Amino acid sequence: MKRNCLWALALTLAMAANAQTKGGGITPEMLSDIRSRVKMTPADKALANAIAANSIDNLAKNKANANEIDTYFSIETPKQSITDQQSSGRCWMFSGLNVLRANYAKRTDSLQVEFSQAYLFFYDQLEKANLFLQAVIDHADKPIDDARVQFFFKHPINDGGTFCGVADLADKYGLVPKSVMAETHSSDNTSRMSRLIASKLREAGLMLRKMVADGKKTSDIKKAKAEQLAIVYKMLQLCIGEPPAEFDYAFKNKSGKTVTKKKTYTPKTFFEEVVGQPLNGSFIMVMNDPRRPYGKTYEVEYDRHTYDGHNWKYLNLSMDDISRLAIAALKDGRKMYSSYDVGKMLDRSRGYGDTENYDYGALFGTTFNMDKAQRISTFDSGSTHAMTLTAVDLDEDGKAIKWKVENSWGNAWGQSGCMIMTDRWMREYMFRLVVDKQYVPQDLLKLSEQRPTMVTPEDPLFLADE
Numbered sequence: 523m524k525r526n527c528l529w530a531l532a533l534t535l536a537m538a539a540n541a542q543t544k545g546g547g548i549t550p551e552m553l554s555d556i557r558s559r560v561k562m563t564p565a566d567k568a569l570a571n572a573i574a575a576n577s578i579d580n581l582a583k584n585k586a587n588a589n590e591i592d593t594y595f596s597i598e599t600p601k602q603s604i605t606d607q608q609s610s611g612r613c614w615m616f617s618g619l620n621v622l623r624a625n626y627a628k629r630t631d632s633l634q635v636e637f638s639q640a641y642l643f644f645y646d647q648l649e650k651a652n653l654f655l656q657a658v659i660d661h662a663d664k665p666i667d668d669a670r671v672q673f674f675f676k677h678p679i680n681d682g683g684t685f686c687g688v689a690d691l692a693d694k695y696g697l698v699p700k701s702v703m704a705e706t707h708s709s710d711n712t713s714r715m716s717r718l719i720a721s722k723l724r725e726a727g728l729m730l731r732k733m734v735a736d737g738k739k740t741s742d743i744k745k746a747k748a749e750q751l752a753i754v755y756k757m758l759q760l761c762i763g764e765p766p767a768e769f770d771y772a773f774k775n776k777s778g779k780t781v782t783k784k785k786t787y788t789p790k791t792f793f794e795e796v797v798g799q800p801l802n803g804s805f806i807m808v809m810n811d812p813r814r815p816y817g818k819t820y821e822v823e824y825d826r827h828t829y830d831g832h833n834w835k836y837l838n839l840s841m842d843d844i845s846r847l848a849i850a851a852l853k854d855g856r857k858m859y860s861s862y863d864v865g866k867m868l869d870r871s872r873g874y875g876d877t878e879n880y881d882y883g884a885l886f887g888t889t890f891n892m893d894k895a896q897r898i899s900t901f902d903s904g905s906t907h908a909m910t911l912t913a914v915d916l917d918e919d920g921k922a923i924k925w926k927v928e929n930s931w932g933n934a935w936g937q938s939g940c941m942i943m944t945d946r947w948m949r950e951y952m953f954r955l956v957v958d959k960q961y962v963p964q965d966l967l968k969l970s971e972q973r974p975t976m977v978t979p980e981d982p983l984f985l986a987d988e
Contacts (some may be wrong), residue, residue, distance in 0.1 A: 604939030618688030696789030873936015
């Protein structure tokens with residue numbers, strides 16, 4: 523009996539070992555081979571000691587690229603105060619509102635205003651909550667493990683977005699000055715509030731799915747959704763504050779002196795005065811996605827901020843075409859919303875982006891040779907952060923040498939709150955640009971009006987949404 527037990531145990535262990543190595547597992551022989559290939563030399567041991575006590579970026583810094591940064595730009599838009607998004611994912615909103623206030627200053631030649639990010643963020647979160655709840659109702663006939671239903675429940679709300687969200691929200695709700703609705707701890711630090719609202723929305727989503735499954739009347743389902751949105755509204759009200767319905771405001775000039783009489787505004791009338799026209803229809807978004815054909819338009823399914831708003835649509839262009847559009851707008855003093863992968867080759871201490879900032883290959887004795895299309899396809903790179911494009915330096919032939927953006931990480935970061943990037947970095951890690959239609963040639967405008975190809979929000983490039 524004891525012998526049989528021992529035999530059974532040995533058989534079980536053998537089967538377990540086979541199960542672990544079957545079909546490509548690491549065998550003892552393979553592990554031995556791997557170790558034989560990477561025997562540590564004295565130089566390797568010294569390097570391991572250095573890496574153990576220092577950051578990889580500090581050790582991989584390319585000393586040949588650490589010279590003083592050239593801060594001259596042949597074309598530069600007027601400077602404005604630097605904003606700070608704190609611990610939030612609202613870069614898209616900060617960049618968009620930075621563009622709008624720059625447009626207003628350019629149009630008036632002196633008047634200054636900073637818009638309230640907290641105000642627009644309140645409605646962004648309320649609209650996203652409604653978008654989720656209505657999407658749950660619209661897809662309630664599908665099983666809970668359906669890919670689209672799971673997408674909604676996985677992402678019920680977030681603080682990321684694009685300029686299309688700024689356009690839809692501002693057109694719908696207007697704008698207010700920052701002095702009228704200031705930031706709060708929760709608008710500056712969004713994670714806890716967002717998690718709680720997401721949890722409440724998921725609970726509400728399950729309830730609405732059950733109502734549909736039980737055959738409840740459409741009117742009852744709408745009423746139930748409104749009740750859940752009222753709960754979200756209350757949570758936002760407590761965390762961010764009540765958006766003003768009316769306020770008094772007087773404009774200041776660039777010296778900070780009040781130069782107009784106080785006037786009573788609503789958010790919509792204030793928007794009409796400082797922006798002057800609806801944003802939707804005034805711009806196109808262009809994108810550089812080398813995986814897809816250039817000259818074609820694409821639309822990201824379900825990627826919008828409001829249920830009754832616009833999925834973001836873009837015209838896919840080469841970096842040469844995008845550079846020409848950016849230069850044309852900058853020459854006329856216009857700042858632009860733009861987005862990048864700031865996790866790649868950015869020297870954060872200097873606010874300097876260049877493909878030669880770091881030599882990770884030399885540090886680890888290997889290569890990192892994927893091109894832009896390959897990085898996107900494998901989830902290695904995507905649009906992670908929006909900033910405001912403000913300047914370009916051109917050579918004698920009119921080609922870009924370097925670019926400059928206003929960031930939203932405070933004025934103590936980088937180059938007094940700005941980032942300088944070489945053109946070669948721009949070409950590798952820049953993704954989106956929003957351009958006023960007046961700077962877009964007719965042939966590109968016509969291309970932007972094509973019927974777009976719909977792409978899913980699970981695409982690698984859009985999962986890394988800024």
